[in-house]
Amino acid sequence: MEEQLKQYLQQADITLTGQQVQQQVALVGLLDKWNKAYNLTSVRNPNDMLTRHIMDSVTVRPYLLGQRFIDVGTGPGLPGLPLAIAEPDKEFVLLDSLGKRIRFIRQVCHELKLDNVTAVQARVEEYQDEAQFDGVISRAFASLNDMLSWCQHLPKKNGKFYALKGLYPQDELDELTEGFEVDDIQQINVPGIDASRHIVIISKRS
Numbered sequence: 001m002e003e004q005l006k007q008y009l010q011q012a013d014i015t016l017t018g019q020q021v022q023q024q025v026a027l028v029g030l031l032d033k034w035n036k037a038y039n040l041t042s043v044r045n046p047n048d049m050l051t052r053h054i055m056d057s058v059t060v061r062p063y064l065l066g067q068r069f070i071d072v073g074t075g076p077g078l079p080g081l082p083l084a085i086a087e088p089d090k091e092f093v094l095l096d097s098l099g100k101r102i103r104f105i106r107q108v109c110h111e112l113k114l115d116n117v118t119a120v121q122a123r124v125e126e127y128q129d130e131a132q133f134d135g136v137i138s139r140a141f142a143s144l145n146d147m148l149s150w151c152q153h154l155p156k157k158n159g160k161f162y163a164l165k166g167l168y169p170q171d172e173l174d175e176l177t178e179g180f181e182v183d184d185i186q187q188i189n190v191p192g193i194d195a196s197r198h199i200v201i202i203s204k205r206s
Contacts, residue, residue, distance in 0.1 A: 001025050001050060008055050011191040016058075016086055023085045023112050024054050030108050031076060038100045040076035051192030057082035057139075059190050060164060060199055066134020070095060072124045072151055073141035077105040077117075079164065080137070084117045095120045095127055125150045132156040139164040144172040144200065148180050152204070161202040168198055181205050 002025050009016055016024070031053065032046045043049050057079030064083070070093040071080030080094040094105050094117060105119040120127065136151045136159065144163055155161065160183065163169075173182065180202050188197040 001028065001046070004047070005050055005054065008051065008191040009058075012055065012059050012189070014058055014061065014086075020085050020088075023114075024058075024082060025050075026112055027077075027081055027085065027108060028054060030104075030111065034076075034104050034107075038104065040101060040104060041078075051190065053078050054082050055190050055192055056164075056197065058086050059188050059197070060137075060162065061086055063162065063184075063186065063199055063201065064090075064135055064137075065160065067091060068131065068133050069093070069135040069137055070129070070133045070154055071137045071139075072147070072154075073138055074101070074105070075139075076101050077108060077119075079139050080117065081105065081108060081114075083137075084114055085112070088114075088116055091116050091118075093118045093120055093129070093133070095122060095124055097121065097123050124154075127154075129154065133159055135160050135162055137162045137164070140166075144169065144202070145175060145177050148177055148202065155204070158203070161200075163200040163202065165198045165200060167196050169200065173200075176202075179205050 028046050028049045068091045072095050074080050074094040074096045080092045084092045102119045102121040109117050136154045138147050184201040186199050190197050
């Protein structure tokens, strides 16, 4: 599996160390193991997890600006855990309302010795962090308007919202709430996935 991941990373022009590759593969192993008991993801095949969870997460790495990020509605730590492995010098808060997901994330951090991740069980609209964040990330979490409404208290003054989407979300963009503006929309090619992927980067209007 390590060789397969290395091939995917090369195709995506993403560089990870040997240890980081091992950690990503170990994450797949833990996800597969826990999934049998706790039903953390609908993806059952570890090879599919490699593409649909690991690669789908790390391919957004080049777009993230700043040092401190929160992954809202992280589920079993996606995209937060693969990004935290790939970016050990950046800080990630992984937030979800379900305890079993947060327990899994904490176990992963313990076993893989990740010290740049904080797992928080809370509803996003009730979560407060005085330091705030350079980036608020969501993947398959909510519509753009819901994300912005629930998370508007989280970014710093010049912080960004990063919404990871499948198809180009034209309907959601047409209905975007006033007070926010789209900075960029990029199509992302994820090796091993034959489906559309986009990242929408949004900021508050000053």
